[in-house]
Amino acid sequence: DKLIVLKVFAPWCKTCKALAPKFQALARGLGGVNSISTTTSNNNKNNELLLPIIWAELPHSKRNKDFVKSVLGISALPSVQLYAGNGMKVESFPCGPSKV
Numbered sequence: 466d467k468l469i470v471l472k473v474f475a476p477w478c479k480t481c482k483a484l485a486p487k488f489q490a491l492a493r494g495l496g497g498v499n500s501i502s503t504t505t506s507n508n509n510k511n512n513e514l515l516l517p518i519i520w521a522e523l524p525h526s527k528r529n530k531d532f533v534k535s536v537l538g539i540s541a542l543p544s545v546q547l548y549a550g551n552g553m554k555v556e557s558f559p560c561g562p563s564k565v
């Protein structure tokens with residue numbers, strides 16, 4: 466019922482800083498609608514669903530480094546994770562500006 470896009474970054478990281486404008490532009494471009502359209506097939510009928518998009522950023526710090534590594538499973542910065550509405554992680558990938 467929603468898509469959560471989480472960017473984990475470090476304020477001191479050059480690559481993270483380079484990714485910031487692209488992530489913000491993407492969030493503005495898609496976030497203006499605050500939803501994405503997806504088509505599901507149900508009994509040979511196509512139903513279009515609008516999924517709200519929640520954009521979130523988590524700065525990496527000394528206080529949350531154990532959480533970022535052990536709970537989120539992030540080993541490289543910046544990283545983007547996608548979560549389904551039920552909170553289940555769908556995708557996780559490290560990325561630089563060229564991947565966005």
